[in-house]
Amino acid sequence: MAFGPLSISLAPYVQSSKTLLKWVQPLANWYANASRYRQYGFKYDDLLVEENPTVQRALSRLTPRETYDRAYRLKRASHASVLHAPLAKDQWTKPEEDVRYLVPHVSNVVAEDAERAKWDNVIVKKH
Amino acid sequence: MFAARVSAARNVQRVARSFATAVESSGVKVAAVDNNGPTSSLTVLVKAGSRYESQAGIANALKNYAFKSTAKRTALGTVRESELYGGVLTSTLGREHLALTAEFLRGDEAFFLDVLSSFVTSAKFTRHEFQEYVAPLIEGDAAAAASNPAILAIELAHLIAFRQGLGSSLYASSHPHFGYKDVQEYASSVFTKDNIAVIGTNVDQAKVAELVNKAFASASSAAGPATSASTYFGGENRIESSSGLQTAFIGFGTTGAPSAEVATLAAYLSPSPSVKWSKGTSALAAAIPEGASVQSVYLPYSDASLVGLLVQAPTAAGVKQAGQAAVQALKKAASGVSQEELTSAVAKAKFAAASAVDARAGLVATIGSKIFSGSDLSVASTLSTFDAVNASAFSKAASSLVSSKPTYVAVGEVGSLPYADELGL
Numbered sequence: 001m002a003f004g005p006l007s008i009s010l011a012p013y014v015q016s017s018k019t020l021l022k023w024v025q026p027l028a029n030w031y032a033n034a035s036r037y038r039q040y041g042f043k044y045d046d047l048l049v050e051e052n053p054t055v056q057r058a059l060s061r062l063t064p065r066e067t068y069d070r071a072y073r074l075k076r077a078s079h080a081s082v083l084h085a086p087l088a089k090d091q092w093t094k095p096e097e098d099v100r101y102l103v104p105h106v107s108n109v110v111a112e113d114a115e116r117a118k119w120d121n122v123i124v125k126k127h
Numbered sequence: 128m129f130a131a132r133v134s135a136a137r138n139v140q141r142v143a144r145s146f147a148t149a150v151e152s153s154g155v156k157v158a159a160v161d162n163n164g165p166t167s168s169l170t171v172l173v174k175a176g177s178r179y180e181s182q183a184g185i186a187n188a189l190k191n192y193a194f195k196s197t198a199k200r201t202a203l204g205t206v207r208e209s210e211l212y213g214g215v216l217t218s219t220l221g222r223e224h225l226a227l228t229a230e231f232l233r234g235d236e237a238f239f240l241d242v243l244s245s246f247v248t249s250a251k252f253t254r255h256e257f258q259e260y261v262a263p264l265i266e267g268d269a270a271a272a273a274s275n276p277a278i279l280a281i282e283l284a285h286l287i288a289f290r291q292g293l294g295s296s297l298y299a300s301s302h303p304h305f306g307y308k309d310v311q312e313y314a315s316s317v318f319t320k321d322n323i324a325v326i327g328t329n330v331d332q333a334k335v336a337e338l339v340n341k342a343f344a345s346a347s348s349a350a351g352p353a354t355s356a357s358t359y360f361g362g363e364n365r366i367e368s369s370s371g372l373q374t375a376f377i378g379f380g381t382t383g384a385p386s387a388e389v390a391t392l393a394a395y396l397s398p399s400p401s402v403k404w405s406k407g408t409s410a411l412a413a414a415i416p417e418g419a420s421v422q423s424v425y426l427p428y429s430d431a432s433l434v435g436l437l438v439q440a441p442t443a444a445g446v447k448q449a450g451q452a453a454v455q456a457l458k459k460a461a462s463g464v465s466q467e468e469l470t471s472a473v474a475k476a477k478f479a480a481a482s483a484v485d486a487r488a489g490l491v492a493t494i495g496s497k498i499f500s501g502s503d504l505s506v507a508s509t510l511s512t513f514d515a516v517n518a519s520a521f522s523k524a525a526s527s528l529v530s531s532k533p534t535y536v537a538v539g540e541v542g543s544l545p546y547a548d549e550l551g552l
Contacts, residue, residue, distance in 0.1 A: 061255040108255075112203065119207040 006103070006110060029095065038093040039086035040077040045102035046070060054113065058105035066101055149498050152336040154320035155343045156498050159327035159335045167329040168230040170491050171243045174499060175225040175317035177295040178428075179352045181309075184265070184299025186220055188257075188310045189317075191264040193218035193227055194242070195256045198249035202256065205242055214239055219488075222285070222293050223428055224495050225317075230487070236330050237338055244342035247318045257307035269301040276374040276538040277437060279366065281424070287362040288380045288433055288534040292354060315347070322351040324498045326491055357382050357431035361532030365541045373446045373539035377453055377552065378424065378435020379528040385427030385496075387476070387512040388524035393425030393434050394479060395460055395472035396453075410459070414452035419445040421453050429496050434528065443543035450550040458551075461529040463522045477513040481506060 014020050032038065037047060048055060062070070080087050149158045180186040194216050195202040209216055214231035227246060229239035272278045286294040320343065327335045359380040368374075381389060398412035398421050406412055415421055419440035426433045436453040440446045464472070483489030484506045494504050502508075535547035 061258070063254075105255075112201065115201060115203055119203065122207075122211075124211055 006106060032095070032098070036086065038095075038098065040080050041073050041087050041091050041093055042077055043073065043093060043098050043101065045100050046073055046077075048102055048106070054109050055102075055106055057109045058102055061105045061108075062102070149324070149501070149504060150332070150336055152325075152339040153344055154348060155339050155346070156324040157327075157332065157336045157339050158324070158494060158498055158504055159330050159332035161329055161331060164329045165233065166230060167233050167236060167327065168228060168487050169236060169239055169243060169330065169335070170229075170326045170487075171227040171247060172324045172326055172491065172495050172498070173225045173227070173247070173317055174223065174322040174351055175313075176221045176223040177297050178222050178292050179317060179354055180295055181313055181316070181352070182305050183295065184303050185305055185310060185313045186225065186295075187268055187297060187299045188261060188265055188303065188305065189314055190218050190220040190225055191261045191268070192250065192252060192257070192310055192314075193246055195246075195260065196251040196253055197245040198251065199241070199245040202260065209239070209242065212238060216242065220297055221492070221495075222295070222297065226491055226495070228487070228491070233329060236327070236335060240325075240335070240338045240342055244339075244346075247323065248343065248345050250314065252307050252311040252314065254307050257310070261307075261310075262303075265299045265303060266301050269298050272298045273301075273368075274370045276368050276371040277439065279368060280374045280376040280437065280536045280538045281426075283364055283366060283536045283538070284376045284378055284433065284435070284534050287364050287536070288359060288378070289357050289431065290360055293357050293428055293431060316352050319347045319349050319351050321348070324495070326494055326498070328487060328490065357428070359431065359531065361534045363533075363535045363547045365537040365544060365546075367541050368538045371539075372439040372441060373443050373544060374537070375438045375446050375450050375544060375550075376424070376435055376534070376536040376538075377438065377450060377457070377547075377550065378433055378534045379457075379531055380431060380433045380534060381528060381531075382431045384430065385432045386524060387516050388521050389432055389434050389528070390425055390427070390480065391469070391472050391476045391513065391516050391521060392460055392525050392528070393423045394476035395464065395468065396436060396456055397423035397475070398456075399423070409456070411452055411456040414449075414455070416440070416445050416448045418442075419449040421449055427496065429500065433534070435534065443540055443545070446537075446539075447545040447549065450545055454551045457529055461522065461526040463518070466518060469516070469518055469521055473513050473516050477510055480509055480513070484509075 014024050032044070037044070050056065050059060059067070076087065076091070086092075149156045151157070175186060175189060177186040194205050197205075200208065205216070209229070209231075212231055212235050214229055214235065217226075217228045217230075219226045219228070227243050229243055231239050272282065282296050282298070286296070288294065323343065323346065325335060325339050359382050361380065395409075396411065398407045398409050398415060400407040400412070411421060419438065422437045422439075424433070424435050424437050436457070438446050438449045438453055440449055480493070484493050493506075493509065497504055533547060533552045535550075535552060537544040537546075
């Protein structure tokens with residue numbers, strides 16, 4: 001899945017190394033703030049490409065509360081976009097609120113699809 | 128030579144065809160019988176029927192959660208792997224027991240016991256599986272029950288006969304008010320070692336006991352949910368239903384262990400003929416109007432039983448006529464039956480009990496009620512109780528049943544279906 005919702009990422013490697021994390025994290029935080037999605041009240045997972053069956057299935061697994069909040073963030077951000085201005089500062093997403101609420105579901109769906117493919121192509125050996 | 132070989136084979140079969148006795152394997156009861164058949168089955172029987180449920184319908188949800196993701200396999204993996212072995216997995220819910228059954232070819236018991244035990248010991252109960260797979264099944268069960276007036280009548284009869292405990296429905300409402308967490312809590316309260324029994328057919332008992340010992344080692348040894356002894360109440364109720372035949376259930380309940388006399392009464396009342404496409408010979412069979420049907424219902428539980436007649440007809444008038452005949456037959460049974468009728472009823476009941484043991488579902492139902500109480504599992508002990516049925520014991524049991532408050536349920540057009548007093552109850 002090079003270009004899918006779970007594209008190639010160095011994050012797990014960086015997170016596994018304490019030294020590397022110490023150097024990269026300030027840069028990553030700066031980049032996340034500089035990309036300004038937090039100023040429009042988004043969480044990072046709101047930006048995940050959702051126009052594919054995998055993410056659609058993952059979206060259906062959110063709790064009703066998560067689905068509602070996601071729709072609210074999208075509407076609020078669309079409105080801010082129409083006004084050509086970021087939200088008021090108290091409505092910006094705080095870094096600790098920017099959690100990956102969707103990606104775990106996406107990885108579950110990807111794992112299920114992979115398992116289905118495995119069973120569809122399994123070669124049975126009787127011994 | 129051929130004849131000699133045949134008779135030798137028959138002797139071997141007779142020796143192997145003894146009935147299961149229960150042994151304990153790390154706290155789990157195990158009973159297995161090898162009839163030398165080509166396919167085997169394993170049933171994990173759990174005291175998790177609707178009787179023990181903490182919220183209405185949660186036992187049905189647990190039944191439908193069976194064979195979903197566990198720590199060992201995903202739901203898809205369970206299905207695909209079982210298919211490769213050529214096995215069939217079923218989960219059935221009764222008022223007292225939840226039965227998880229695997230049927231498979233001889234020799235695959237290790238794999239299928241692993242499938243069954245991993246649901247008991249390490250089911251994941253995920254939220255998305257509840258939404259995507261389990262909730263539609265609960266709704267489907269509820270819809271199927273709601274469209275069948277016979278099921279509605281029996282469910283309602285249990286409710287008014289026993290109120291709590293055995294009165295709980297086997298079905299959930301179509302929009303249940305519980306979530307996956309509640310099912311998980313219920314499962315952890317019922318999946319305890321002394322609540323579980325493993326019943327095998329065509330498998331070696333020693334081998335199953337050894338496998339069970341390993342598979343259920345991690346099961347909880349806490350006490351299962353408490354339940355109070357059943358009490359019989361009885362009463363009358365009627366519900367509107369627009370689908371199916373007009374239905375009435377006329378029944379009586381008893382408490383205490385199921386007795387051979389009550390089973391004989393059910394066999395005596397049954398108007399079903401012994402030859403297909405013919406009319407039964409009993410007085411009741413002759414009195415049933417054309418198009419109407421009367422079925423004898425006998426539902427034994429560990430500490431109570433419900434016996435009665437289910438009357439169905441296309442019109443309410445037909446139900447009334449057949450119902451009056453049914454009540455007459457009940458009253459006649461209570462006032463005493465001839466020795467000839469009793470002999471044939473005992474034989475009929477005995478055959479029903481014996482042939483039930485031949486089929487897997489019947490075997491599990493028969494053994495299931497006994498294995499937890501630790502009583503003798505052999506079919507001979509079941510059948511020998513019928514030998515003790517005599518005319519005075521029969522009429523005493525029948526008259527004490529009929530003198531108790533009847534359970535009467537009408538399902539269909541409530542405006543025109545008869546009331547209990549109109550049938551002579």
